[in-house]
Amino acid sequence: MSVPAVIPFKPKNPKSRLSCVLESHEREMFAEMMLSDVIAAVREGGCEPCILSTEPYSFGDVPVFASAAGLNEALNSYLAGKDSPTLIIMADLPLATGEAVERLTSPGTDMAIVPGRGGGTNAIYLSRGSRFRVDYYGASFLKHAKIARDRGLSCRIIDSFRLHTDVDEKEDLVELLIHGRGKSREYLESLGFSLSIEKGRVGVVRER
Amino acid sequence: MSVPAVIPFKPKNPKSRLSCVLESHEREMFAEMMLSDVIAAVREGGCEPCILSTEPYSFGDVPVFASAAGLNEALNSYLAGKDSPTLIIMADLPLATGEAVERLTSPGTDMAIVPGRGGGTNAIYLSRGSRFRVDYYGASFLKHAKIARDRGLSCRIIDSFRLHTDVDEKEDLVELLIHGRGKSREYLESLGFSLSIEKGRVGVVRER
Numbered sequence: 001m002s003v004p005a006v007i008p009f010k011p012k013n014p015k016s017r018l019s020c021v022l023e024s025h026e027r028e029m030f031a032e033m034m035l036s037d038v039i040a041a042v043r044e045g046g047c048e049p050c051i052l053s054t055e056p057y058s059f060g061d062v063p064v065f066a067s068a069a070g071l072n073e074a075l076n077s078y079l080a081g082k083d084s085p086t087l088i089i090m091a092d093l094p095l096a097t098g099e100a101v102e103r104l105t106s107p108g109t110d111m112a113i114v115p116g117r118g119g120g121t122n123a124i125y126l127s128r129g130s131r132f133r134v135d136y137y138g139a140s141f142l143k144h145a146k147i148a149r150d151r152g153l154s155c156r157i158i159d160s161f162r163l164h165t166d167v168d169e170k171e172d173l174v175e176l177l178i179h180g181r182g183k184s185r186e187y188l189e190s191l192g193f194s195l196s197i198e199k200g201r202v203g204v205v206r207e208r
Numbered sequence: 209m210s211v212p213a214v215i216p217f218k219p220k221n222p223k224s225r226l227s228c229v230l231e232s233h234e235r236e237m238f239a240e241m242m243l244s245d246v247i248a249a250v251r252e253g254g255c256e257p258c259i260l261s262t263e264p265y266s267f268g269d270v271p272v273f274a275s276a277a278g279l280n281e282a283l284n285s286y287l288a289g290k291d292s293p294t295l296i297i298m299a300d301l302p303l304a305t306g307e308a309v310e311r312l313t314s315p316g317t318d319m320a321i322v323p324g325r326g327g328g329t330n331a332i333y334l335s336r337g338s339r340f341r342v343d344y345y346g347a348s349f350l351k352h353a354k355i356a357r358d359r360g361l362s363c364r365i366i367d368s369f370r371l372h373t374d375v376d377e378k379e380d381l382v383e384l385l386i387h388g389r390g391k392s393r394e395y396l397e398s399l400g401f402s403l404s405i406e407k408g409r410v411g412v413v414r415e416r
Contacts, residue, residue: 100367115369118379119386119403119410138405141386157387159308161323164369171326178327178349179365195327197346202327 003105003125005047005087006078008071009035010054015092017169021206022191030187034167035059037094037182045101047087052078075134082129089123090116094176094184095162103158110153114163115141122163173204211313211333213255213295214286216279217243218262223300225377229414230399238395242375243267245302245390253309255295260286283342290337297331298324302384302392303370311366318361322371323349330371381412 013024014031022030035051039062042049050063052074057064067074075088087105089096104112105125111132116122119139126132131151135143148155165175167184176185177195192207221232222239230238243259247270250257258271260282265272275282283296295313297304312320313333319340324330327347334340339361343351356363373383375392384393385403400415 097367115387118382119405137408139386139403139410159305159368159370161369161372162367164372174326178347179323195347197327200345202347 002046002048003085003087005042005049005089005101006052006075007035007038007042007049007089007091008052008075009057009091011057012055015168018173021170021173021193021204026191030184031091032059033182033184033187034094035091037180037184038089038091038096040182041093041096041098041101042087042089044098045105046098047101047105051091071136072134075136079126079129079132079134082126084128086126086129087123088126088134089163090166092166092168093122093163094167094182095165095179097162097181100158100160100162103160104163107156107158109156111148112156112158113141113144113148114158114160116166117164120166122166123158170204174202177204178202210254210256211293211295213250213257213297213309214260214283215243215246215250215257215297215299216260216283217265217299219265220263223376226381229378229381229401229412234399238392239299240267241390241392241395242302243299245388245392246297246299246304248390249301249304249306249309250295250297252306253313254306255309255313259299279344280342283344287334287337287340287342290334292336294334294337295331296334296342297371298374300374300376301330301371302375302390303373303387305370305389308366308368308370311368312371315364315366317364319356320364320366321349321352321356322366322368324374325372328374330374331366378412382410385412386410 015027018027039049051059053064053066056066104114104123107125110127112125113121114123119141121140121144131153167176193204196203196205223235226235247257259267261272261274264274312322312331318335320333321329322331327349329348329352339359375384401412404411404413
């Protein structure tokens with residue numbers, strides 16, 4: 001039986017820190033393309049995706065649960081009833097691959113965490129969902145590591161830059177244009193984005 | 209026979225982008241502590257470190273080659289004579305672990321590359337050094353991938369955030385304070401650095 005992978009998603013006004021380079025409707029489309037890349041990776045890694053959305057939303061044949069509750073509340077009430085393996089993975093990880101997801105979901109421990117850049121948590125695998133509770137925002141990686149210790153759960157930190165790289169800011173688009181293989185990279189390129197190199201530093205430019 | 213690991217190092221005025229938070233002598237010490245962490249990881253990963261320094265330098269019992277030539281020139285003349293496996297790994301990867309180095313040096317391909325954040329190259333493993341030439345600076349990851357293709361070398365991209373995270377700027381210190389286990393983290397803490405959380409964003413502060 002494949003592991004369910006819950007992907008929290010915000011369809012309206014997502015990725016506000018990209019406002020400097022993307023219009024509002026482009027940010028919505030870009031967020032959806034990243035979600036699509038994550039769904040593909042999750043499936044390739046042998047998991048069954050479902051979307052936890054902040055509002056009514058549909059995405060092909062992927063089940064969507066809409067919840068107006070905060071991220072932590074929504075996830076913790078979901079986890080409370082789960083005695084089987086569960087994956088929680090963020091929607092802004094367009095470099096994710098099936099291989100990386102497989103490493104994450106076969107840790108040989110009670111759980112596994114992928115730290116995000118800047119102290120966040122990009123993914124959590126739980127061999128038994130109900131034994132854990134999430135606490136996102138701020139330095140959530142440290143909070144999650146502590147919750148694991150406090151509950152006596154063995155925890156592996158997954159060493160993957162593909163799952164570590166969450167796309168929030170303009171600089172992160174460099175990583176996507178270099179390492180992306182999916183729809184979100186294609187979408188960026190269709191908007192006229194490409195790499196630029198100035199004084200040895202790599203950035204992105206948009207041709208309009 | 210263990211694989212030699214060449215670690216390029218600049219003892220004088222290193223890490224200038226950290227000038228905003230570290231004095232000149234502190235940057236030199238910090239660079240040395242990061243080097244020390246990389247040496248420890250390389251040894252743990254079964255390699256034999258040697259330092260390629262921009263000037264005369266000594267570090268315990270680790271062999272040092274000083275060369276006034278540029279990084280590319282110095283490395284390419286080193287590689288030209290190497291018909292055996294070789295690792296080139298940067299000195300500013302204080303999150304490196306023996307486990308990550310082992311993954312890098314057993315790729316099952318002619319070579320392996322670890323991309324750095326922002327298009328750089330943090331490490332290159334070559335099963336036969338003389339078949340490759342390096343081309344650092346700018347988007348060197350793309351250049352190195354192209355050189356591999358042009359020379360018909362099979363190449364694996366190593367998916368590791370520990371080797372992907374090079375420490376250049378103040379924001380990178382967050383990663384070190386969260387994930388570091390070695391001397392450079394200890395050194396930062398001895399200088400009064402700690403994590404700060406403001407409006408949900410994680411940064412570093414220094415208490416003087």
